[in-house]
Amino acid sequence: MNREATLTATQTTQAPGASLAWLRSRSRWSVFEIAFWLATLLTFYFFPSYLMLASQIAITALFAISVDLVLGYAGIITLGHAMFFGLGAYAAGLLSAKAGWGEPLTGLLFASALAGLVGFVASFLIVRVQHLALIMVTLGLGLLTYELANALSWLTGGTDGLRGIDTWPILGLFDFDLWGYTAYSYTLATLFLGFLISRRIVNSSFGLALRGVRENVRRMPAIGSAYRGHLRKIYTISAAIAGLSGALLAQTTNTVALEVLSFQRSADVVVMLILGGTGRLYGAILGAIIFLLVRDQLSGINPQYWYFGIGLLLMVVVLFMPRGILGGLARLAGRDQ
């Protein structure tokens, strides 16, 4: 039978151009996005006394984005990502405290490259396991790194923390001030850069492949995908971005506490993603904002039990907005069909 004749009956009015346009529209900058980034600048004028907190939020948001890339997009559940955050923090801190090199931008690059390298090595282990075993492996790696840093107290300062970091002015021009003007500008600019890179990644064919892995990893080989290579790649990139955020913390606070490697940090970032919504990048940013603002406000009221409030918030969100606050909002706005 003639193939064309058989199938013409099913032809429709939708043109191939329309599908391309549809895909383009999904990666286009929306008004909300532009408004959001402009709003981050308002902090300078309206909340000048909160600039240090704002820069903590920017650092944490970048860390949360790095975790969203593996957890939200590729579906790799991780409870040990503080490992890369901490590596970045110690790398940038030690570069200044022990090697006497306090230039911030090269410090960022160094820390990010080191974390990425360790991430690359660890990725060979990560892609071999799934589900519960994956959680255990990431948890185990995180705990090992924590204890390693504790044991190497001659280098890291152990529980006393790493001191003696001196971060030079950015580009030799902008010195870090007490109020956090430079710190917030610096962390916000780095967050934005990290976000731009992540945004490009999730909108690429590679980002599509990651979503394929998340949606149905068993089907991937059947469409010819050597998906483990994809997973190794995104895990390495994610580790490098996590290292970048850790380095920012070391440079803006001039100290590194052992806490940067703690399980608490790994767990908190997952809580932030669940709050904000996974697999959306902005969910990571929103989660970090909410988490740190709630912590700041509640610990002002009661420094001991602030996590109670986070727990309560988490329960409410998970019950009523299982796809996070952004997921819930998108649903309300009907943009999630």
Next chain:
Amino acid sequence: MTKNADIVLRTEGLKKSFGSLQVTRDLDLALPAGARYALIGPNGAGKTTLINLITGEMRPDSGRILLEGQDVTRTGTAARVRRGLTRTFQINALFPDLTPLEAVTLAICEREGIAGQFWRSLTAHEQAISEGFEILRQLGLADVATKRTRHLAYGQQRLLEIALALATRPKVLLLDEPAAGVPKDESAMLFRVIEALPEHIAVLFIEHDMDIVFSFASRIIVLVAGAVLMEAEPAEVRDDPRVREVYLGSAHHG
């Protein structure tokens, strides 16, 4: 008989056991280019196991699998797909949250080796996208190209299974019960698609519905207890008393 050179897929002495249970016994198959072969047999005959062995999702205990004369017995599933050996699944194995356009484009990007490019926007790969759309259009899925897969009707999901397979540009296509579970009123399109598969593709399909088998297959392989009972033209299979006894007579058309 077909000449050796025309055989695109061949298995030689394929064996597979689960414990003491032999599910594939010394299986020799030869699929020529452009074949329309059906694989039938009662439940538990080892049909799906055979497909899994051919695609590499399972490793045979012994025997060889040759794709265009090349031994692929130790080759991974993804690499076999890239060499033109593709399957569909009996139970939909799709990407629920991706749209059909995204899923098919992904398969094309993997085929072209550009799925790992994280520095270029997906929309820069215009050719892959328009090829993907064209496949969907031919299968009557253009209207739902940008709808999430989990919202598609069941029959449309079965078609998407085939679309994903076609996107890999197969030389050999293994269809594992392509019409399984499709209601009669949705099956017409599916049959048209199977009928209109590009001629050069060698197709081997497992099917329980004898109407489909007898209307599409040029040859039928009857599998019983992991071994080939007979391989012949449809009419010959239909009239064979042994086939009637083990398969047709007991389970289906009485």
